[in-house]
Amino acid sequence: MEDLTEVASRAVAAERDARSVRWHNPAAVRKAAASVRDSLDGERSALSRPSYSGLSPSPHMARQLELITRSQAPLPADATIGTAAQAEADAVAAVTTARIALRAAHLAVLEARVAALDAGDTDTVAAAIRGYTPLNTGKPVIAHLHALGSRIGEEARHVVNDKPRSIAFRLGLSLGLGFAYLAFIRFFQWDAKEDRLPYLALYALSGVVGSIVCTNALSFDAERVRAALSGGTRLWHVLVAKNIVILILVGSAGLLLSAVLSWRAGTSTELVKACGQVLTMILLWLGVANVMSVVAPLRAEPMSARLRDGTWKPFLLSFVLSYGIGLIVNLMLYWRIWAKTTLLEQMGAPWIPVLLLLTSAAATWLLLTVLAVLLAEQPRFRRALHREMVVYREETNHLQATIQHNSG
Incomplete structure (x- = not known):
């Protein structure tokens, strides 16, 4: 129904263009036509890729899609009266086809709903419609935990063992930059206040969980993610498994780094607070990164390829946004720490405030992850x-660039 509603909104947008005062401006109409043609090319290219659900349309519907999505050559710049008349006739036929297709889509959506109701309209039916792999029999929570545990193990093995170790390399590079930052602070003696030393782990690790490995997790690891979704794995299983593996890897480094810095500071209370803040930062970042992975996905490719296919601008925008959102995440963290300071002073011990801080961060991560799945x-x-x-x-990238150049 949501897809059908969006199709109706597209029709409203087309009506708005048709009734626009720019309708008699040749340059404006050509610009609108070029924009629609680019969107149409994007829709056609998307159809060439397998569906996430692993389910394919029936042969009858596949033939209809093949007929509708055939490329249409643009009109020549020096169109004659006969060309204009033929284009008008083709436009009338295309609008008629679209009207019939909209009615057919409306009927197909309603019939799909009737079939789901006749089949029982249960969770099992919904899972089959979405192409999910059936879970083991038993209680749903236990079945989900078992499937999630298998996914976490597979994700950890991929990060550690599979070659090329792109994710491990990225995480190691970000961690190395964080340690270099700490060395820079130590060299210039900016760490004079020993009671603040344990909190420097936040700065060393924020770049790790704020890297493209987390903020673009679905597209950065596209091959495995697409294979998992096509094989029936739920999206939230993929996101949560990636989050837990990152939490274990980065959290272990954060706890070790906090312990070293706290040992130099000479107090165990600061260690508890520093570890709590590191875990809070990781949870907040992972929740934000899940939303970014869905809202602003960007294919992983070399910069030379981005210059050819025109994706360098979205890449730079994503890079800037990740740092901007990183500042927002740090502000969220500082606000939470400030809110717990008074409680920390009243309680006299850090355990309860730190647990409240972690509980709040975990709840925020959960809500952001649910938002990412819904989006x-x-x-x-x-x-x-x-x-x-x-x-x-x-080779595929070169072929696409050649096709775009020839069509231009």
Whole structure:
């Protein structure tokens, strides 16, 4: 129904263009036509990729899609009266086809709902419709935990063992930059206040969980994510498994770094507070990164390829946004710490305030992850994921660039 509603909104947008005062401006109409043509090309290219659900349309519907999505050559710049008349006739036929297709889509959506109701309208039916792999029999919570545990183990093995170790390399690089930052602070003796030393681990690790490995997790690891979704794995299983593996890896480094810095500061209370803040930072970042992975996905490819296919601008924008959102995450963290300071002074011990801080961060992570999954169900974001969750291959990229150049 959401997809059908979006189709109706597209019709409203087309009506708005048709009734625009710019309708008699040749340059404006050509610009609008070029924009629609680019969107149409994007829709056609998305159809060439397999669906996440692993389910395919029936042969009858596949033939209809093949007929509708055939490329249409643009009109020549020096159109004659006969060309204009033929184009008008083709436009009338296309609008008629669209009207019939909209009615057919409306009927198909209603019939799909009737079939779901006749089948029982249960969770099992909904899972089958979405292409999910059936869970083990038993209590749903236990079945989900078992499936999630298997996914976490697979994710950890991939990060540690599979080659090329791109995720491990990125995490190691970010961690190395964080340690270099701490060495820079130590060299210039900016760490004079020993009671603040344990909190420097936040700065060393914020770049790790704020890197593209987390903020673009679905598209950065596109091949495995697409294979998992096509094989029936739920999206939230993929996100949570990636989050837990990152939490274990980065959290272990954070706890070790906090322990070293706290040992130099000479107090165990600061260690408890520092560890709590590191885990809070990781949870907040992972929740924000889940939303960013769905809202702003971007295919992983070399910069040279980005210059050819025009994706360098979205890449730079994503890079800037990640740092901007990183500042917001740090502000959230500082606000939470400030809110717990008074409680910390009243309690006299750090355990309860730190546990409250972690509980609040875990709840925020959970809410942001649920938001990411819900957004992924929306047609606009689902299409963006479908378009950007692709595996870069050099020969394919060159072919696409050649086709775009020839068509231009």
